[in-house]
Amino acid sequence: MREYYSITELTREFDISTRTLRFYEDEGLVQPVRRGRTRLFRPSDRHLIRQIMRGKRLGFSINEIREIIQMYRAPPGEVGQLKLMIKRIEEKREDLRQKRRDLEETLAELDQAEESCVERLVELGVNT
Amino acid sequence: MREYYSITELTREFDISTRTLRFYEDEGLVQPVRRGRTRLFRPSDRHLIRQIMRGKRLGFSINEIREIIQMYRAPPGEVGQLKLMIKRIEEKREDLRQKRRDLEETLAELDQAEESCVERLVELGVNT
DNA sequence: AGTTCAATTGACTTTTACGTAAATCGCGTG
DNA sequence: CACGCGATTTACGTAAAAGTCAATTGAACT
Numbered sequence: 001m002r003e004y005y006s007i008t009e010l011t012r013e014f015d016i017s018t019r020t021l022r023f024y025e026d027e028g029l030v031q032p033v034r035r036g037r038t039r040l041f042r043p044s045d046r047h048l049i050r051q052i053m054r055g056k057r058l059g060f061s062i063n064e065i066r067e068i069i070q071m072y073r074a075p076p077g078e079v080g081q082l083k084l085m086i087k088r089i090e091e092k093r094e095d096l097r098q099k100r101r102d103l104e105e106t107l108a109e110l111d112q113a114e115e116s117c118v119e120r121l122v123e124l125g126v127n128t
Numbered sequence: 129m130r131e132y133y134s135i136t137e138l139t140r141e142f143d144i145s146t147r148t149l150r151f152y153e154d155e156g157l158v159q160p161v162r163r164g165r166t167r168l169f170r171p172s173d174r175h176l177i178r179q180i181m182r183g184k185r186l187g188f189s190i191n192e193i194r195e196i197i198q199m200y201r202a203p204p205g206e207v208g209q210l211k212l213m214i215k216r217i218e219e220k221r222e223d224l225r226q227k228r229r230d231l232e233e234t235l236a237e238l239d240q241a242e243e244s245c246v247e248r249l250v251e252l253g254v255n256t
Numbered sequence: 257a258g259t260t261c262a263a264t265t266g267a268c269t270t271t272t273a274c275g276t277a278a279a280t281c282g283c284g285t286g
Numbered sequence: 287c288a289c290g291c292g293a294t295t296t297a298c299g300t301a302a303a304a305g306t307c308a309a310t311t312g313a314a315c316t
Contacts (some may be wrong), residue, residue, distance in 0.1 A: 007292095093238050
């Protein structure tokens with residue numbers, strides 16, 4: 001496991017810009033350490049970026065992604081906080097389950113659409 | 129099956145604003161008929177709105193949603209067009225499959241996070 | 257006819273998530 | 287040391303997707 005990654009290494013790996021990574025730092029999503037003014041990203045930052053990209057692909061906003069990331073962190077020490085966090089996690093899970101239903105429905109409709117196209121091709125006597 | 133829905137009926141049903149529905153009309157996503165200047169939405173428009181909301185929840189942009197909606201429509205008559213459409217559909221499906229992978233991974237991590245919280249509660253001797 | 261209440265239109269504003277440009281900094285090489 | 291080159295900072299810009307506001311306009315009761 002490498003100790004540090006430069007900003008451009010990560011922009012290449014995740015196909016994002018330096019502006020984007022600095023923006024995520026401003027937003028508190030990652031906290032690279034500094035050598036002088038230069039940012040050094042640790043493996044944990046890299047993992048966070050991976051989670052951020054996942055969240056983005058799922059259509060979550062930066063704020064929602066921030067919330068989700070906080071859930072992955074070490075659980076709080078106080079009982080009330082713990083129960084609150086469990087509730088939040090359950091909410092996000094319900095959110096994701098809704099997305100999953102949406103996804104399956106959309107996939108099913110696309111399947112149907114493709115079938116119609118293939119049928120039409122067959123009607124036209126095209127060798128599929 | 130009802131013949132027409134008013135704009136406010138639909139804003140209530142889908143919890144969106146009239147501005148939003150008019151915006152979708154400007155964008156060509158729905159085409160309600162008019163009685164004078166008043167918009168009358170048909171069941172097909174209602175179904176389209178349902179698909180739009182699904183697309184939005186999945187994080188698709190308006191343009192992407194437009195593309196997807198066009199795929200649901202009657203397949204084109206020309207062979208080249210048909211093959212192109214099948215290719216597009218396959219691309220969207222791949223997109224959705226990626227989203228599904230992201231979704232499952234995120235759900236798995238949330239499961240883990242919740243487990244940590246519950247464990248911590250048990251450590252603290254809380255009756256779950 | 258008067259009033260009320262939803263609907264329309266158009267203009268302007270807002271929020272999110274970055275993009276872009278300009279100036280500066282720091283460091284390794286010839 | 288001059289130079290190049292990547293990284294940083296600061297500030298302004300922008301596209302998408304609506305939200306908001308104001309001025310009308312029907313439509314429908316009474």
